[in-house]
Amino acid sequence: MTLVIVLKRIGMAFVTVCLATVMTFILLRLTPGNAIDGWARDYATQFGITLEEAYRRIAAMINYNPNEPLHEQFIRYISGLLQGNLGVSMVYQQITVNSIIANAMPWTIFVATISLLISFVIGMLLGVRMAWKRNSILEPSVSLFTVITSAIPDFIFAILLLVVFAYGLDWFPVNGAYDPFVTPGFNIDFIVSVLYYAAMPILTFVITNIGGWALMMKGNAVSILGEDYIIAAKARGISDSVIMNRYVMKNAMLPMITMLAVTFGGMLGGATLIENIFQYPGIGYFLGEATRTRDYTVMQGIMLFLSVTMIVANLIADLVYSKLDPRIKVEG
């Protein structure tokens, strides 16, 4: 891959980011509803003030002027972006969107990375074995499992796991990211607690993702099993496990690398429901919360951040893939 091609790819990614920026800005402003109505009614009740007074206070509190011309809002937004500033929450006046993302992202990355790795590894192993032993019970079993886990939304699994393992058996905590009695930091108690609290969200992601990886791997492996070099390896008396692990798996994995990056990007943004069910303070939770309160600046910031993550993940996959598989020729 030449430098020109790499630059072209980066250029395309940049254009996509620009489009995503404009789209998120415009689409959010077309969304019906506003942050003030429900909030004002709650505020009036909570603080014993009239509805009019509540409206006035909230209108003064809110970091958003709906009467500001759209182009001025956009210029202000872009100039902030150019300085790496995603803005200040409309609802939580003292909090910047950057700080929300900075606080939430590690939790989501932590859960997404572990889940993705576990489901990828297990899916890959299952897929190769399914391809290798095609008449075994494994293939229909995994196919059935995949149909079920694909048909049922992931948040339903989250609820089922909660009902069984948290409320029923009491093996795992109901929600949260760590035990409130431990001190956050680099200490064994905290690390163990974080792992323990992440177990259920991770399990949800793993269960719903394994099937897809297994079937994809199986498809790739089946096509590789028909290749001449596999037949030659068998003829040379190389053991099944070596053929499976070193010949089939390695080659079947290659097309999945792209998917791995894309799936990772998707998982960061697609965790809203699961994170809300487990009250897990990741990016999906805060996006859900911002949507509920119509906090446009937070929604806009998080959506842009997720778009950029997805675009970058695609770009990396694109660039890395041709390096991993020299047979792939990248067209400029």
Next chain:
Amino acid sequence: MRARKLKLLLLSFVLVATVVLNGCTEDNTKVFRDLGGWPKPPLFQGNPFASGGVGQASQYTFEGLFQIVRSTDKIYKRLAESVEHKGNETIIKIRPGVTWQDGKPFTSKDVWSYYMLNNGVEITKHLTSIEIVDDTTITFKWQEPSPFTEMKDLFLAQDQQATIPYHLYGKYIDKVDELLKQAKKTDDPNKKGPFGLEITDKLRKDIDKNWQDFLTAGPKMPVGTGPFIVKKVTASDMILEKNENYWKVENIHFDRIFIKNPGSDSSGLALLKSGKIDTYPGTPPRDILENMLATNKDLVHYRMFDPATIGMVFNLDKPPFDNQKFRQAVVYALDRTKIREVGNYYGQEADVSMTGMPQSELTKWITPENRETMTKFTYNPDKAGELLTELGWKKGADGNWADPSGTTPNFIIGVSGGWLQAVNSAQIAAEQMTKFGLPTKLLAVDGSVYYNNSTKDKGAYHMSVDWVDVSWGFMFPWNSLRNFYWGGIGNMAHLPKFKDGPDKGKLNMKLPGPDGQVVDIEKTLQSMPYLQKDEERKDAIFKLAWITNENAYGVGFFQNTTGYFENVKTIKGWPREDEFEKYDRSLPVPTEPDDIDAVSEINFGFGGITYFVEGRLSPRE
């Protein structure tokens, strides 16, 4: 192979150790386990006035001079030691020795600070000034005419005066004091702001800016005077510890409060069912309630009236709802028993349309003789048909009514989609109207657009479902009546208002009352807090309730019955213990005055943490 087994063994060990180690961290001695919501870190902060406040910690951490039980209007003294009403002054002595949770003394200056900064609260519109006499004495000076004594008490009791410590927010308090001093006194009721001052646009802008700055200046953790101190806040849990310096610490029998954030009602119920929390607010649908009690024998459920009615208001700006007889016909056409069974099985139906006050209050404020003069709007489709016929409507062969011009209407009921209780009730109402021959559709929309749709211009809906006869704050019916006529519900009903002139924005409603005399609704409402005689107040309440009912501005589906689940195995001190067996732990709405008080006060939303402060609750050993 051995290495792989070893790895597996190690992994299993780590997993088991994780589970075991984590199961051992909670200290469950003398703990009350509550549930609630709060802004999750990094959004959490200690200023209760900022967005999201401090969530469920508020009632354990903050308190006022008084605690009002808002469903009964019973008032307990908290930080106030005594109250004396003397002419147009109210002199309050503060308990000596009260401290903020950071150790600083709580003084009358803190009370003054609360009203300076939070000057939009209702009482300030009736005061000329608040004066600090000494560290423990503060005087409230009322404008003339001043509200009647009980009203003054209610105004004072609905505020939480110990929430803005001067030593933390002095900068903003001094600033607003300086700004308010720039304002001039006025007698013009249209210009009168807090403390009888005329707040110009420029001053308003500066005051708002100061308020905004105050909101971003809070400490990381709340600082109140309450019996518990917030120690830790995570996304899912909040831990509060007993305030050993609390002024009534001998009454506090718990060392800690654990608050769990369940995220949803169903998760909350699951926590309760599995014994992970000790309390849960609300009365779920009958099947869920019975299932909860059957599966967890440690639970008791108390039911109590909510001072709020779920109902439907008619949009007077949309014909034919501008016609009184037509509105009455719609009320007669609705079978409220069926609506109540779906919306709130244990709710209370009314025999009137709506009155501007919850059904349970009618008997308290309106005599039986006067009640008799109010038209009964019980389910009567024949009567509804008669009224429509009188108006020239005709029923067609398809079973639908057509107006005098021959047009069959298509009505829309609007409701906030996230509020299932209202959506379900509205759905039944829409079906009943359609079956009666007035085709009606339900439009359940997002909560953030519902109110605006309902009130803007001529309104998007013919009917809106909401809390209609509702009394947040206190029960004296002026509260619910003004909530209807002056508040959001009146806006949904599009009640007639002056569009210009000196009375612009005020109600333009002069209607015949029960004795045939014309009643000016706006003036009557304005006069109510100042009526010094009980008979005068009752007369005004009756007139307004009567007019509201006769004009059928809406229909109250049912007065909501709320409730509380309590875990009686872990916590003792709950009321009506001797009746648990009789009612199989599902206690009906109380009827005896003492029981009404006792049960109302277990509701944190009604009476705060009265049960803790009065020393009634304690952990079972």
